[in-house]
Amino acid sequence: NLNDLTQWVMDQSASNANEVGAASVEYLMVFGYTALAYMWAKMAVVALTHADDTSGFYKAKVGTARFYMKRLLPRYIGMSAAVKGGADPLYELDDEMFETA
Numbered sequence: 001n002l003n004d005l006t007q008w009v010m011d012q013s014a015s016n017a018n019e020v021g022a023a024s025v026e027y028l029m030v031f032g033y034t035a036l037a038y039m040w041a042k043m044a045v046v047a048l049t050h051a052d053d054t055s056g057f058y059k060a061k062v063g064t065a066r067f068y069m070k071r072l073l074p075r076y077i078g079m080s081a082a083v084k085g086g087a088d089p090l091y092e093l094d095d096e097m098f099e100t101a
Contacts, residue, residue, distance in 0.1 A: 002034045005080050012086065022087035026079040033076045040065040 009027060012019040047061035 002030060005030060005083060008084060016087060018087035018091060022090050023083040026082040029079045030076045030083070033073055033079070037069065037073050040068045 005027065009019060009023045012023075043061050044065035047058040047065070050058040053059070
């Protein structure tokens with residue numbers, strides 16, 4: 001979960017300052033997916049109390065929330081794995097390796 005991932009980054013960065021920068025993009029993506037999941041869950045709770053609505057608005061909210069949870073939110077798993085890949089792979093290649101002749 002996000003708390004565990006945050007703690008992991010903090011623990012790793014205590015001995016290697018490069019870990020924060022290396023984790024930043026994927027960590028923020030995980031944070032964003034988590035925040036959106038929270039918001040969709042809140043919307044779904046409200047929408048479920050409007051079962052008598054005939055416009056389809058609330059039904060669409062519940063359907064979209066389900067879609068998000070089942071199809072988009074699982075992306076956090078790969079992003080979390082990338083964060084835990086650490087900083088070392090980013091620093092294995094020297095600048096000189098990218099120079100052209």
